Amino acid sequence: MASRGPPGARGGMNTRFAQFKLVLLGESAVGKDQFDSYRESTIGAAFLTQTISLDENTTVKFEIWDTAGQERYKSLAPMYYRNANCAVVVYDITQASSLDKAKSWVKELQRQANESIIIALAGNKLDLVSEQPDKRAVSTADAEAYAKEAGLLFFETSAKTAENVRDLFTAIARRLPLDQVGPRHSRPGQRQGVSLNPESPNTNVGGPCAC
Amino acid sequence: MDEIAPEYDVVVLGTGLTECILSGVFSVKGKKVLHIDRNNHYGGEAASLNIEALFKKYGNYSPGEEPWKQYGRVNDWNIDLVPKFLMSSGELTNILVSTDVTRYLEFKQVAGSYVQQGAGSRATVAKVPSDAAEALRSPLMGIFEKRRMKSFIEWVGTFDPKDPATHKGLNMATCTMKEVYDKFSLETTTRDFIGHAMALYLSDGYISTPGQAPEAIERIRLYGNSVARYGKSPYIYPLYGLGELPQGFARLSAIYGGTYMLGTSVDEITYEDGKAVGIKATMSGMEPEMKFETKAKMILGDPSYFPGKTKVVGHVLRAICIIDHPLDGTSDNDSCQIIIPQSQVGRHNDIYIACVSAAHNVCPKGYYIAIVSTIAEGSANHHLELEPGLKRVGKIKEQFMSAPIPLYEPLEDGTKDNIFISKSYDATSHFETTTDDVRDIYSRAAGEELVVEGLREGIQVAEN
Numbered sequence: 001m002a003s004r005g006p007p008g009a010r011g012g013m014n015t016r017f018a019q020f021k022l023v024l025l026g027e028s029a030v031g032k033d034q035f036d037s038y039r040e041s042t043i044g045a046a047f048l049t050q051t052i053s054l055d056e057n058t059t060v061k062f063e064i065w066d067t068a069g070q071e072r073y074k075s076l077a078p079m080y081y082r083n084a085n086c087a088v089v090v091y092d093i094t095q096a097s098s099l100d101k102a103k104s105w106v107k108e109l110q111r112q113a114n115e116s117i118i119i120a121l122a123g124n125k126l127d128l129v130s131e132q133p134d135k136r137a138v139s140t141a142d143a144e145a146y147a148k149e150a151g152l153l154f155f156e157t158s159a160k161t162a163e164n165v166r167d168l169f170t171a172i173a174r175r176l177p178l179d180q181v182g183p184r185h186s187r188p189g190q191r192q193g194v195s196l197n198p199e200s201p202n203t204n205v206g207g208p209c210a211c
Numbered sequence: 212m213d214e215i216a217p218e219y220d221v222v223v224l225g226t227g228l229t230e231c232i233l234s235g236v237f238s239v240k241g242k243k244v245l246h247i248d249r250n251n252h253y254g255g256e257a258a259s260l261n262i263e264a265l266f267k268k269y270g271n272y273s274p275g276e277e278p279w280k281q282y283g284r285v286n287d288w289n290i291d292l293v294p295k296f297l298m299s300s301g302e303l304t305n306i307l308v309s310t311d312v313t314r315y316l317e318f319k320q321v322a323g324s325y326v327q328q329g330a331g332s333r334a335t336v337a338k339v340p341s342d343a344a345e346a347l348r349s350p351l352m353g354i355f356e357k358r359r360m361k362s363f364i365e366w367v368g369t370f371d372p373k374d375p376a377t378h379k380g381l382n383m384a385t386c387t388m389k390e391v392y393d394k395f396s397l398e399t400t401t402r403d404f405i406g407h408a409m410a411l412y413l414s415d416g417y418i419s420t421p422g423q424a425p426e427a428i429e430r431i432r433l434y435g436n437s438v439a440r441y442g443k444s445p446y447i448y449p450l451y452g453l454g455e456l457p458q459g460f461a462r463l464s465a466i467y468g469g470t471y472m473l474g475t476s477v478d479e480i481t482y483e484d485g486k487a488v489g490i491k492a493t494m495s496g497m498e499p500e501m502k503f504e505t506k507a508k509m510i511l512g513d514p515s516y517f518p519g520k521t522k523v524v525g526h527v528l529r530a531i532c533i534i535d536h537p538l539d540g541t542s543d544n545d546s547c548q549i550i551i552p553q554s555q556v557g558r559h560n561d562i563y564i565a566c567v568s569a570a571h572n573v574c575p576k577g578y579y580i581a582i583v584s585t586i587a588e589g590s591a592n593h594h595l596e597l598e599p600g601l602k603r604v605g606k607i608k609e610q611f612m613s614a615p616i617p618l619y620e621p622l623e624d625g626t627k628d629n630i631f632i633s634k635s636y637d638a639t640s641h642f643e644t645t646t647d648d649v650r651d652i653y654s655r656a657a658g659e660e661l662v663v664e665g666l667r668e669g670i671q672v673a674e675n
Contacts, residue, residue, distance in 0.1 A: 073475075077461060
């Protein structure tokens, strides 16, 4: 599998590089599988990455954790939420029930994840509604009102055409505490614990993730 | 909700570490895996529980009381049910690295490994020396003994089982460890901490077994290499507790297409001509509960899913202690292992203490979790068997101890009935026997040796 490009500017004067864990949640048919626009497939990847340049000097890299289907039968491990800095909860604007499901994921996040987690609500499949407006089942105003009440960022997106996806990641990045350094905020390879990998160069063959 | 497939290559029952590693390996190898646990959490017998769940499991409080409330947020606690550490250079580390599961976990060193000498009021603990230089500084030995120990450790470093020139004239095929110790004129107390605190044997049987010397030397070497890897102690430990390990391998399995179902009880294993061919199960926690049936080419699982197909080979005693101070004599370390060799306290099996703390994200700041364990030798008064260990722990805020925990092993190797059963987590302080079991089950079930190096290269993925 091809390796992704280098994760933006690092080090140097006045530049900031921060890495955050982002978890992706939502019913299986809402299109969250296509949410990373570079994604080839979930299969075999520990997690994918998305890099956002906030400005010339600030680069934010998201380590995107997919549920790998473990949510299907209510079997998502606590490890999934552990140290997550941000979450994108996806619903399908053409399926009213998917917003209810999204609301229950938000509750689950508030119960299991860090108190400071930043949650974004994404109403996906905007492309379908642009073509056929009568397909819309969840009004923008209703979802926005819920997001506001629950303290969530809100976007309507099309993961298929990438509409608003970058804006969504950028909005999350702007909310993240870029100046605080925590275990997940540091640069890759600078974890707080010991590294198990052998001293000799150990290339990560087989994963599309270049972190 | 997606349909359960009509057939799987492998159905795995129980989400203990052994089961999760095997599930991960089979999924990576392209097998279609269904992984089930009757509990609503991962880890089975090797789970880490929060303090409320721990109180509820042991039931040691009066109705109406909520004693966990005085210990802060319940989710800040991840208390292991089975006390073990990873050897830094051991096989589990190798599997974690080869499968990339290290990406989901962070590890910290265990700060020290200690051994007790003497008993009662005269008991002292000292750090286990890991290399020749430490041996020379160790209070465990007198001045002349230190030199003998130094030359022994240096010899272990150069020992090559295939090269008789390194064997000191001993015949390794028949040699006992006693003969090796004799060769270096080591004193009894030195043999005691070498065998128990470095080779990590639980009893003295290894000393007189002909031909066992190379294994013992290999174990001492593993200890030394593991200490050399990060210093301080041979052990590492995952942040948030050992329960993270099965979760990490379960995620690996899921990423390669494995299907996970917690809260699902197995109602029946179906057989054809004496061979297991599938399961009938019920997933609860939803309305209505979901009953389903699926075929399986083979079934793996922990002993609790196969009553009648296992035997009890011993019992372990464990006391989980919540304390608010570091262990005495360990330089206020945030974590440690203390071994009380059997000979020091008139037993046949060693007593182990494993201690971790807030530094490992397993409890709030100021607390420590110490687990005292040993193999049961009597049929009553089990708390007395643990007493030397509990004394060493000092003042205890909460103590959780159950009846002796049976250790199970399968009666058969699975080739006849397609059922491959793991062993219970034993009394050793590390995972080397667990990974031996993983390799053993894999070779019986898959008909080939497990090679983890390069496992994720050239992978295949099951069709869903």
